[in-house]
Amino acid sequence: MGIQKDLKELTDAxxxxxxxxxxxxxxxxxxxGNNQNRxxxxxxxxxxxxxxxxxxxxxxxxxxxFERSTKTCFAFLPLLIxxxxxxxxxxxxxxxxxxxxxxxxxxxxxxxxSISLVSQVYHIxxxxxxxxxxxxxxxxxxxxxxxxxxxxxxYIVGITWFACEAGYSNHRSPQEMWYxxxxxxxxxxxxxxxxxxxxxxxxxxxxxxxxxxxxxxLGTLEHDFNESFTLVFIFxxxxxxxxxxxxxxxxxxxxxxxxxxxxxxxxxxxxxxLSFASFWEEIRRDHFDLxxxxxxxxxxxxLLFLTACYLLWRLKRSQAWNEMRPSSWMFLVFTIIFLxxxxxPIAVVLTNLLLLATGVVTVFLGAKRNxxxxxxxxxxxxxxxxxxxxxxxxxxxxxxxLLFVIVGAGFFAANYLMIQKRKTHEK
Amino acid sequence: xxxxxxxxxxFAAVVLVQWYVPASMIFEREHIIKYGKEWKxxxxxxxxxxxxxxxxxxxxxxxSDVKNTLDTIPEDTHELYIxxxxxxxxxxxxxxxxxxxxxxxxxxxxxxxxYWGGSINKLVDGVEEERVxxxxxxxxxxxxxxxxxxxxxxxxxxxxxxxSQTWAVVSILNGNAVLSDVMIDGKxxxxxxxx
Numbered sequence: 001m002g003i004q005k006d007l008k009e010l011t012d013a014x015x016x017x018x019x020x021x022x023x024x025x026x027x028x029x030x031x032x033g034n035n036q037n038r039x040x041x042x043x044x045x046x047x048x049x050x051x052x053x054x055x056x057x058x059x060x061x062x063x064x065x066f067e068r069s070t071k072t073c074f075a076f077l078p079l080l081i082x083x084x085x086x087x088x089x090x091x092x093x094x095x096x097x098x099x100x101x102x103x104x105x106x107x108x109x110x111x112x113x114s115i116s117l118v119s120q121v122y123h124i125x126x127x128x129x130x131x132x133x134x135x136x137x138x139x140x141x142x143x144x145x146x147x148x149x150x151x152x153x154x155y156i157v158g159i160t161w162f163a164c165e166a167g168y169s170n171h172r173s174p175q176e177m178w179y180x181x182x183x184x185x186x187x188x189x190x191x192x193x194x195x196x197x198x199x200x201x202x203x204x205x206x207x208x209x210x211x212x213x214x215x216x217x218l219g220t221l222e223h224d225f226n227e228s229f230t231l232v233f234i235f236x237x238x239x240x241x242x243x244x245x246x247x248x249x250x251x252x253x254x255x256x257x258x259x260x261x262x263x264x265x266x267x268x269x270x271x272x273x274l275s276f277a278s279f280w281e282e283i284r285r286d287h288f289d290l291x292x293x294x295x296x297x298x299x300x301x302x303l304l305f306l307t308a309c310y311l312l313w314r315l316k317r318s319q320a321w322n323e324m325r326p327s328s329w330m331f332l333v334f335t336i337i338f339l340x341x342x343x344x345p346i347a348v349v350l351t352n353l354l355l356l357a358t359g360v361v362t363v364f365l366g367a368k369r370n371x372x373x374x375x376x377x378x379x380x381x382x383x384x385x386x387x388x389x390x391x392x393x394x395x396x397x398x399x400x401x402l403l404f405v406i407v408g409a410g411f412f413a414a415n416y417l418m419i420q421k422r423k424t425h426e427k
Numbered sequence: 428x429x430x431x432x433x434x435x436x437x438f439a440a441v442v443l444v445q446w447y448v449p450a451s452m453i454f455e456r457e458h459i460i461k462y463g464k465e466w467k468x469x470x471x472x473x474x475x476x477x478x479x480x481x482x483x484x485x486x487x488x489x490x491s492d493v494k495n496t497l498d499t500i501p502e503d504t505h506e507l508y509i510x511x512x513x514x515x516x517x518x519x520x521x522x523x524x525x526x527x528x529x530x531x532x533x534x535x536x537x538x539x540x541x542y543w544g545g546s547i548n549k550l551v552d553g554v555e556e557e558r559v560x561x562x563x564x565x566x567x568x569x570x571x572x573x574x575x576x577x578x579x580x581x582x583x584x585x586x587x588x589x590x591s592q593t594w595a596v597v598s599i600l601n602g603n604a605v606l607s608d609v610m611i612d613g614k615x616x617x618x619x620x621x622x
Contacts (some may be wrong), residue, residue, distance in 0.1 A: 060481030064571040064617060072453050076446065083442050090438055091431075111445055118449045120481065122456040123606040125564035138448050141441045145434070 003028060037097065038201065044102035045150045052078075052109025059117045068121055075117040082107030086146060104148035108139050108155075129165035132158055133178055140182070143189050149202040152189055153209050159183060160213040167220025176220050183213065198248060207249070208258035211240050215262060221300060229297055230270065230279075231338060235304035237266035238331035242311040245328060247318050254373075264327040268381055271334070271355050275388055277348045280341045305335065325365065326358040355385045363414060370422065375414055383407050456605045463600030464533035466511060466519040468563070470595050470609065482575035483567040484609060484616065486595055492560040493521040495546060500526070500559070507561060508602060509536050518594065524559050531601040538563055565597055565606035574617065581611060581619045 007021040016024075055078050063071065085103035093099035112135045118124070119131060136158045143151045163179035190206055197203070218236060222229040243249065244260025254261060273279055308331055315328060333354055341347025359381035366375025386403045389395055469489040493509055500507075510523040511534045528535060538561040549558050570578060596608040609616040 060572070062481045062569050062571040064574065075449055075453075079445055079449075083445065087438065087442075090434060107445075114445075114449050115452070118452045120569040122452065123483075123565060123568050124452065124456070125566070125604075134448065138445055141437075141444070145437050145441055 040098040041101050044098040045105050048102040048105035048150075049109070052106050052113070056109060056113045056116065059113045059120075062120050071117065071121050075114045075121070078110035079107075079114045082110035086142075090146070100146055100148050101150040104142055104146040104151040105154065108142055108151050111135055111139050127165070129162055129169070129175060132162040132165060133175055136162060136182055140185055143186065147189075149193070149205065152186055153205050155186060156183075156206075156209045156213050159186075160216050163213075163217035163220050167217065179217055179220065183217075186210075194248075199252070204252075204256040204258075207252075207256060211258050211262050214240075215266065222297060230274065231335070232297065232301050232304060233270050234267060234331050234334055235301065235308045237263045237270060238308040238327065239263070239304065239311055241267060241325065241327035242308065242315050245315055245319070245325060246311070264325055267327045267330055268355070268358060271330075271351060271358075272384060272388055274351045275348065275355055275385065276392070277345070280345060280347050283338075283341055284343070284345075305331075323365075326361045330354065330358060352385065352389075355381065359385065367414070367418060370418070372415070372418055375418055376411075379407070379411050379414060382410070455603070459600045459603055459605045460598045460607065463598040463603075463605070465607075466513075466597050466599055467517055467594040467610075468519050468597055470593050481569060482572050483569040484575055484578055486563075486566050486568060486606075486609065488563050488566075488595075490518075490520045491563060492547065492549065492558040493524045494551075495557045495559045496524060497526060497559070500540070500546065505540055506537055507540060507559065509538055509561070510534055511536060511599070519597075528602055533599055535602050536564075536599055536604055537602040563604075565595065565604050568595070568606060568609045568616070570617065578609075578616045578619065581616065 004025070007016075007024060010016045011018055011021045059074075066074070082103065086107050089096070089099040089103045115134055115138075116131065136155060139151065139155060139158070142148065143155055159179055159182040162182075163176065166176040167179070190210060193200065193203055193206065214236065215233075218232065219229075221232070240259045241263025244257045244263055249257050249259060312328060312332070315324065321329070334351075337347050337350045337354060340350065359378045362378030362381060363375055364378075366372065366378055386400075386407050389403065390400055468486075470486045504526065508525040508528050509521040510525070510529070511519045512522045514520050523529075528537070541560060541562055547558055547560055548555055551558075593609065593611045595606055596610060598605045598607060611619055
């Protein structure tokens with residue numbers, strides 16, 4: 001109501017015209033409506049999620065009082081309710097986001113409840129991974145028919161869980177490759193959403209869930225060559241970081257840019273274990289295994305490297321080298337270090353230098369962009385590097401102590417200077 | 428209008444698939460129970476749980492290896508077929524192993540190979556023999572929450588008594604199996620946990 005009073009005052013004083021006042025009123029009314037709608041969608045999905053999960057838990061009780069035939073009939077009840085809601089939504093409430101998201105969420109979970117009840121009644125063989133695989137396969141079309149974001153998110157969570165069950169457990173499971181097919185199956189939906197509304201709020205979740213799922217599941221591809229698999233992760237994080245810095249995502253808030261956060265953080269974190277000499281000793285022992293060059297891991301590494309190079313070339317069109325985040329180009333330098341590391345122990349020193357350079361460049365970027373977060377992120381990288389070296393016994397206590405003092409002083413100085421700079425600008 | 432029609436058909440197809448999958452699971456199992464042969468397998472139950480499907484008894488089987496008569500087991504093999512015979516006490520024991528289904532029937536069962544390959548050497552009647560170990564495709568018996576625990580206790584109590592016997596009742600047809608009950612000394616484990 002406050003704005004109405006202000007607008008009246010401004011129109012009375014002839015600061016703005018009546019027409020402008022009306023436009024402002026309409027703008028805020030629309031915005032309020034949008035917020036209300038968003039809230040309705042969020043609570044609708046939350047409600048459907050809780051009810052759906054509740055049904056699954058009730059089903060998991062395994063009701064022995066009921067006959068087998070009664071239990072099998074009950075298996076279809078949640079499914080039927082979910083389908084009726086989805087049917088009503090599709091043909092009567094197609095424009096209501098809250099109806100679409102809640103009914104799709106409920107049906108998604110009802111499918112799980114239904115197959116889990118049948119599995120219990122007949123003690124059907126199979127572990128959690130085969131159960132999740134069946135569930136996700138049946139639920140996949142829901143994403144496209146209902147055009148539901150919530151269903152897409154539940155699906156990504158489901159297939160990631162499946163990948164962990166099938167790929168990281170001890171059992172030999174021929175199913176683990178299914179994850180990649182299932183992930184590809186959700187890509188068209190993702191692309192459609194990006195094309196139709198690139199700045200949409202709901203996309204924030206997909207921008208996090210999708211890359212996170214990839215990071216979690218990529219390790220399932222690793223079988224025999226642990227050390228060289230590090231490169232795969234370095235390249236994946238590089239791809240993510242560059243993708244997040246491309247114009248289509250860069251304009252979003254950092255918190256909404258899962259690719260950038262995961263990519264930048266991931267590629268730096270990956271380098272830390274490599275700053276210890278033991279990693280390189282293993283690498284030098286392993287690389288003579290000729291089987292490595294024909295393995296799926298090796299081919300995947302090359303493909304990811306080429307993708308990262310292509311993305312970097314795209315990024316170069318919108319950013320100069322000195323404006324780029326270190327996580328965008330770091331993979332190129334690291335590839336050279338890795339190749340040297342196959343033969344020479346000097347790679348460990350080079351990795352440390354690369355990490356130091358990453359920290360320093362990030363600090364400078366933060367100062368240049370007047371971004372305190374980025375500046376401190378750079379300082380944290382340097383601090384972490386110093387802490388890692390703290391555990392290396394071959395450095396003298398005096399040197400280690402001095403390093404800590406210098407970095408600590410750097411923290412104070414950099415933040416102080418930045419805040420002073422801001423104050424001068426404000427004046 | 429055309430779009431609506433396509434949506435209608437697509438939705439109907441999705442509904443059909445969502446019904447077909449659980450329904451086919453039910454029909455397939457009912458068929459095995461009705462037309463398959465019922466076998467008894469010696470077991471050792473314990474009590475874990477599954478996030479979605481609740482409490483179950485994990486069954487372990489005494490006779491889960493068979494003499495290896497195969498030349499080689501290809502590395503990407505995940506399933507094998509075994510032929511079952513009944514011992515003098517009426518319990519099922521594996522007698523032969525096959526890479527492919529040797530022909531449908533009530534005595535052929537599809538089993539899973541463990542991740543480590545399944546080949547072991549074992550002393551049988553004092554002679555070392557190469558054998559194939561496998562996992563039966565019915566190792567979980569789902570029970571009502573609260574009953575699986577007492578069922579395990581009932582099992583443990585009876586295990587002290589060497590004359591006591593636990594077994595799983597399984598219907599088998601054309602390589603597929605449906606577990607219908609777990610018995611301790613002739614009594615269903617569900618009834619025992621009620622006592």
